[in-house]
Amino acid sequence: MAVRKKQELELEISDIAFGGKGLAKVDGFAIFVDQAVPSDRVRVRITRKKKNYAEARIIEMIAPSPLRIDPPCRYSGYCGGCKWQFLDYDTQLHYKQRHVAESLEHIGLIEGVPVHAPVPSEKIFGYRNKMEFSCSDRRWLMPDELGREEISMGFAIGLHVPGTFHKVLDTEACLIQPELGNAILGDVREYIRASDRPVYGLRTHEGFWRFLMLRHSVAYDQWMVNIITSAEDRAAVQPLADRLTEKYPDIISVVNNITARKAGIAVGESEIRLAGAPVIRDKIGPYEFEISANSFFQTNTRGAARLYDIVKQYAELTGNETVFDLYCGTGTISICLSDAARDVIGIELAESSVADARKNCERNNISNCRFISGDIKDCLEGVGVTPDVMVIDPPRVGMHKDVVRQVLEIGPERIVYVSCNPATLARDLAMIKDAYQVLEVTPVDMFPHTWHIESVAKLRKK
Numbered sequence: 001m002a003v004r005k006k007q008e009l010e011l012e013i014s015d016i017a018f019g020g021k022g023l024a025k026v027d028g029f030a031i032f033v034d035q036a037v038p039s040d041r042v043r044v045r046i047t048r049k050k051k052n053y054a055e056a057r058i059i060e061m062i063a064p065s066p067l068r069i070d071p072p073c074r075y076s077g078y079c080g081g082c083k084w085q086f087l088d089y090d091t092q093l094h095y096k097q098r099h100v101a102e103s104l105e106h107i108g109l110i111e112g113v114p115v116h117a118p119v120p121s122e123k124i125f126g127y128r129n130k131m132e133f134s135c136s137d138r139r140w141l142m143p144d145e146l147g148r149e150e151i152s153m154g155f156a157i158g159l160h161v162p163g164t165f166h167k168v169l170d171t172e173a174c175l176i177q178p179e180l181g182n183a184i185l186g187d188v189r190e191y192i193r194a195s196d197r198p199v200y201g202l203r204t205h206e207g208f209w210r211f212l213m214l215r216h217s218v219a220y221d222q223w224m225v226n227i228i229t230s231a232e233d234r235a236a237v238q239p240l241a242d243r244l245t246e247k248y249p250d251i252i253s254v255v256n257n258i259t260a261r262k263a264g265i266a267v268g269e270s271e272i273r274l275a276g277a278p279v280i281r282d283k284i285g286p287y288e289f290e291i292s293a294n295s296f297f298q299t300n301t302r303g304a305a306r307l308y309d310i311v312k313q314y315a316e317l318t319g320n321e322t323v324f325d326l327y328c329g330t331g332t333i334s335i336c337l338s339d340a341a342r343d344v345i346g347i348e349l350a351e352s353s354v355a356d357a358r359k360n361c362e363r364n365n366i367s368n369c370r371f372i373s374g375d376i377k378d379c380l381e382g383v384g385v386t387p388d389v390m391v392i393d394p395p396r397v398g399m400h401k402d403v404v405r406q407v408l409e410i411g412p413e414r415i416v417y418v419s420c421n422p423a424t425l426a427r428d429l430a431m432i433k434d435a436y437q438v439l440e441v442t443p444v445d446m447f448p449h450t451w452h453i454e455s456v457a458k459l460r461k462k
């Protein structure tokens, strides 16, 4: 049967594909269905038709899968934050593990590698230490909000509808941040709505209030509030900072980032401190890290500790090794390995992260880590030291092929590859598998209710 765009079909979902979409086959032709799970019986409309596959969205749920649960969040299915809340957590982990294993087999053509059950997130709600809520002059209405006259369409502060830049829900509460974050969000909403300065229009690029970013320190249960505006106007933002710090003693930092850029990124070209400290501090294991509004820090603090424990275990350090930490960010892995290695050399592109890494070493009295700022493909060969172990934690796109070549030339005894993308993990391991045996892989779940999964692979030189 030929599948056409806009066609309506009744389907039985047989599997979950990469990206978290349900998969159904019609005479062998693949149809990816948004928000569907295996064993759902659904009526769908085809939204996109390509040569080898089509995409569809559900227009009627005929018989829901027994895998479905009632999601605790009212925005589930509409909010881009969590796409899998309607699957119970064990099922999410099952599909994440399978996805890593299948990527290795199908993309990397690497067979027989044990892929362990994922290390679960200690908390599956309230786990995110950083949230970004967008302001908008257009509110995206939930089905139960349609037609209610008391609801103003011209204001929203919240999370985006999946894959959109301009559709913002007026999110009352987000369950993946700690509870106090929702109280703060409520106060900020009330203040902005009553303010005489307009919210930012995501299409017009006019307006003042742009984003609210909240950061939480797990170790000290303290908060940073970062208000992002399109212009500097202290009189408009200071009363909000005063009100928040007076009401919530756990808010120890309020800053105002100012950005005139059109891009929807909550990073300012300048920053004003409105109340308290310019940073918050958090801990991973015994180490303390200073986090400013724009620093990179893993968003699931407890998950990061588990991830780094596995990195340390796979590195098999005895105290005599030189370790390279490639793509080291703010040096968190280097620092967590520092007590078990002779020395650690981190390489990172973002200069501000390297500066943070150096400060974090000082803060923790660590003297055996050093950091090089630059593009790894340009500076790896020039380090002039041969490492015993390389930890490689690249961004989603994986390693540049010049980096792969240099890693093979340097040839450390052991490699620990940390990845947030099973597809590029498999591709990169395939490029080094003639020289390195992949011994085992442990997925670590840092992002419950999403299909994202981190993995740590242990490799030994053949």
Ligand SMILES: C[S@@+](CC[C@H](N)C(=O)[O-])C[C@H]1O[C@@H](n2cnc3c(N)ncnc32)[C@H](O)[C@@H]1O
Binding pocket: 296, 297, 298, 327, 328, 329, 330, 331, 332, 333, 347, 348, 349, 350, 353, 374, 375, 376, 377, 393, 394, 395, 396, 420
């Ligand atoms: C997944 S993060 C790793 C962060 C760190 N290992 C951690 O656990 O916090 C990837 C890092 O690679 C850096 N990066 C991206 N491309 C790079 C390149 N070509 N050379 C060096 N660093 C790069 C990014 O700035 C980012 O900090």
